[in-house]
Amino acid sequence: MVRVIMHGCNGRMGQFITKLVKEENNMEIVAGVDPFDSVKNDYPVFANIADCNIEADVVIDFASNKAVDGLLDYCVNKNLPVVLCTTGLSEEQLNKVTKTSEKTAVLKSANMSLGINLFMKLLKDAAPVLKEAGFDIEIVEKHHKMKKDAPSGTALALADTINESLNNEYDYVFDRSDRSEARREKEIGISAVRGGTIVGDHDVIFAGEDEVITFSHTAYSRALFAKGAIAAAKFLAGKESGFYTMQDVIG
Numbered sequence: 001m002v003r004v005i006m007h008g009c010n011g012r013m014g015q016f017i018t019k020l021v022k023e024e025n026n027m028e029i030v031a032g033v034d035p036f037d038s039v040k041n042d043y044p045v046f047a048n049i050a051d052c053n054i055e056a057d058v059v060i061d062f063a064s065n066k067a068v069d070g071l072l073d074y075c076v077n078k079n080l081p082v083v084l085c086t087t088g089l090s091e092e093q094l095n096k097v098t099k100t101s102e103k104t105a106v107l108k109s110a111n112m113s114l115g116i117n118l119f120m121k122l123l124k125d126a127a128p129v130l131k132e133a134g135f136d137i138e139i140v141e142k143h144h145k146m147k148k149d150a151p152s153g154t155a156l157a158l159a160d161t162i163n164e165s166l167n168n169e170y171d172y173v174f175d176r177s178d179r180s181e182a183r184r185e186k187e188i189g190i191s192a193v194r195g196g197t198i199v200g201d202h203d204v205i206f207a208g209e210d211e212v213i214t215f216s217h218t219a220y221s222r223a224l225f226a227k228g229a230i231a232a233a234k235f236l237a238g239k240e241s242g243f244y245t246m247q248d249v250i251g
Contacts, residue, residue, distance in 0.1 A: 002027040002237045003056040005080075007071055008063030009045060010034040013085070016226035017060060027234065030054050033063070049074045056080060057237040060229050065089050072100045081105035081236040083229055085112055087153040101243035107236050109246040110153035112228030116202070117246040119217050120161045123204060127162045130213065135206040136183060137162060137170070142193040142201040150192035158204055159188050 004021065008014045009032030018041060021029050031054035032045040046052045049071055059082040061071055068086055075082045084097065084106055100106055109117065127137070141155040151174065163170045170186045173179075200219035205212060219225070228246060235249045 002058060002234055003030045004028065004233055005030065005049075005052060005054065005056045005059045006032045006043075007049060007059050007061040007067070007082075008034055008086075009041060009043075010036050010039040011062055013062035013222060013226060013229075015039065016222055017062070017229055020223070020226050020230060024230065027230065030056055058083065058233045060233050061085055062229070065093065068093055069096065072096055075106075076100055076103045079104050079240070081239055082107070083232045083236055084108040085225070085229055088149045098243065101241065103241060105236050105239035105242050105244065107232050107244040107246075107248070109228075109232075110157035111200075112225045112232065112246060113200075113217070113219060114228050114231065114246070114250055115224065116154060116217055117228075117250050119202075119215065120158065120247070121250075123158065123161050123215060124165045126206070126213075126215070127165045130206045130208070131166055133208055135208040135213070136187070138189040138191070138205040138207065140191045140193065140203045140205065142195070142198045144197050144199065145194050147194060150194065151190045152192065152200070152202075154200065154202055155190050155192070158202060159190055162188060162204070 004027060006014050006017060006029050009018060018029060021027050029043050031052050032041055032043055033049045033052060034045055035047045059075060059080055061082060062085045065086050065088045068089060081104060087110060097106055097108060139155050139158055141152045143152055159172055170188045173187050173189045199222060202217050204215040232246060232249050
């Protein structure tokens with residue numbers, strides 16, 4: 001049985017995961033952490049993870065970036081693996097994630113969807129071929145109006161995946177409105193759309209002479225991110241240290 005601490009248990013993703021874990025035969029949430037107590041759960045909830053005294057095998061985190069430092073300290077002290085799903089981390093926090101992974105297992109992905117991570121594997125194969133054929137690259141991401149960070153962490157991860165397969169030769173362009181010039185070579189344009197209740201939509205556009213190839217992924221429900229986080233927690237439980245991503249989970 002995999003025992004989970006749900007960090008950010010009363011948020012939308014925390015509640016999705018709580019619901020799905022109830023349907024799992026080999027997993028249970030033994031404690032939650034959330035400063036907001038407006039939701040009633042069937043496990044004990046702590047306002048701060050430092051106060052949690054429940055034994056567990058792994059933490060799933062879908063909370064605020066403000067709480068990440070305390071979470072990482074706790075996981076190091078308890079030697080507890082953590083599936084880190086919170087986005088919008090600072091450079092200092094990202095460095096701390098790397099240092100934490102030297103002491104306990106950390107799995108971090110910009111997007112927990114199994115589909116998105118398969119999408120990235122396909123892009124690694126496609127990008128070098130299409131580069132040689134002279135295709136330009138643009139990424140358009142769409143999310144709900146409440147999402148604060150732009151571009152999304154997933155869009156940046158897609159761009160990084162492509163760029164790594166192209167020897168990191170490309171620059172990112174986030175806004176063309178102040179540039180009155182033709183497109184330069186070796187650019188990846190990234191555009192963000194915010195509106196309504198869009199869960200997540202990512203298009204990677206390869207535009208060539210007389211043809212356009214578009215890779216698309218659409219999320220219709222946040223449940224797919226919850227399912228990915230659960231799969232990641234099962235993968236990470238029992239591991240002592242190291243940095244992992246969803247690419248490791250999908251093999």
